[in-house]
Amino acid sequence: MVEVEFIKENSIFIRSGSCNRCGKCCIAYDKHPLLGGKKIWCKDLSFDDKGIATCATHEAERPQICIDNPIYPTPCMVPEAIETCGYSWIINPALKKADALKKFNNLCDLCHRKATCEFYNEIIGEINTSLIDE
Ligand code: SF4
Numbered sequence: 797m798v799e800v801e802f803i804k805e806n807s808i809f810i811r812s813g814s815c816n817r818c819g820k821c822c823i824a825y826d827k828h829p830l831l832g833g834k835k836i837w838c839k840d841l842s843f844d845d846k847g848i849a850t851c852a853t854h855e856a857e858r859p860q861i862c863i864d865n866p867i868y869p870t871p872c873m874v875p876e877a878i879e880t881c882g883y884s885w886i887i888n889p890a891l892k893k894a895d896a897l898k899k900f901n902n903l904c905d906l907c908h909r910k911a912t913c914e915f916y917n918e919i920i921g922e923i924n925t926s927l928i929d930e
């Protein structure tokens with residue numbers, strides 16, 4: 797089993813921007829997508845007549861994953877949100893190139909999209925050009 801570092805200060809990516817309440821990160825699958833899993837929306841999510849998302853448990857006991865999401869760029873976490881998410885990500889400049897490549901490959905090894913991912917080479921290229929070895 798590969799360990800993935802979820803501690804934000806140590807993350808591969810740094811997030812900036814803000815949530816515009818498109819609601820797309822509130823999508824999950826009822827089983828693994830490669831096994832034909834169907835997309836499902838969180839039962840606590842609703843939209844107003846302008847399409848702004850509201851979470852029924854937002855001020856109460858949200859699960860930690862909802863507080864932290866999206867940790868990784870949207871193509872990794874929620875491809876449905878690529879066009880709509882108000883956040884953007886950069887490679888963490890505090891990381892050494894070798895560390896970032898290792899962390900990123902560990903993440904992708906756990907990812908159910910790896911076999912068909914078009915985003916992988918793009919991020920590897922960004923790590924190689926934006927970080928130094930020492
Ligand atoms: S996908 Fe991004 S902008 Fe949309 S609700 Fe989630 S965090 Fe907010």
Ligand code: SF4
Pocket residue numbers: 871872873903904907908909910911913914915916919
């Ligand atoms: S394979 Fe890697 S780059 Fe592609 S979606 Fe998964 S985690 Fe992201």
